[in-house]
Amino acid sequence: LKVVSEADGTDGDQGRFTIDPTNNYLMLQTGTSDGGVTDTVKIHIGAGDSALVINSAGDVSGTHGTYHISSDVRGKKDIRTIDNALEKVLGLRGVYYNWINKEDKSLQMGLIAQEVELVVPEVVFTGNDEAKTKAVYYDRLVGLLIEAMREQQAEIDSLEARIEALENGVVVPKKETETEKSNFWGRILRGN
Structure with missing residues (x-):
């Protein structure tokens, strides 16, 4: 020593x-x-x-390393696919901000924990400090983003198939997605 x-x-x-x-x-x-x-x-x-x-x-x-988080299936139970992922992602707001009480005065980019908690509380941590300071587990957003992309790709594939069918003169009934249903009722409630 x-x-x-x-x-x-x-x-x-x-x-x-x-x-x-x-x-x-x-x-x-x-x-x-x-x-x-x-x-x-x-x-x-x-x-x-x-x-x-x-x-x-x-x-x-x-420096000179990587960050790993355990994700082994052997340590998990009650596994299910994230539902309504695209809707959840669309409910999040990315922001620019500056810290108030930090030495680093550079422009930051991220999320507001209190806003995230309203949409996906599973990714928000509340501290044990007196102010109950909130933080976002950004690593836990990866699964949500992947599923949102998969949902979006399914919608794109469906639209491409409809376009191809229409170009070939075939009438295809449109299947309404959950997002479209929710947007429809939102417009009705807003009087649009």
């Missing part, structure tokens, strides 16, 4: 706590070396420049 530096993290100085059994190490490092963000903690596991970096702004990044 060794402490490499007792620096205070200012002026580029870094404080480190290192465990190094023959260069296969765990290192905790604080300082201002990561883009000027103070209170940065780097966790190095193994030799080389691979790292997991966590900073005081709440940003987490990894």
